[in-house]
Amino acid sequence: xDKRKVITAYRRGFITMQECAQILGIDSxxxxxxxxxxxxxxxxxALHKQSANG
Numbered sequence: 001x002d003k004r005k006v007i008t009a010y011r012r013g014f015i016t017m018q019e020c021a022q023i024l025g026i027d028s029x030x031x032x033x034x035x036x037x038x039x040x041x042x043x044x045x046a047l048h049k050q051s052a053n054g
Contacts, residue, residue: 007035 003024010020010031021031 004041010035 001023006015006020006023009015010017015023017031018028020035021028024031024034026034
């Protein structure tokens, strides 16, 4: 599974921080740094493409 999608699901409230960390295979404390890192943001173009198709 694409890590950006997992992080996006967490940001949107679909999964908890613990679930996000478990899916990514990392510690819950590490997820805070990853979530705040702009590198892990899903590209806006991809989000628009999904909503147009979906």
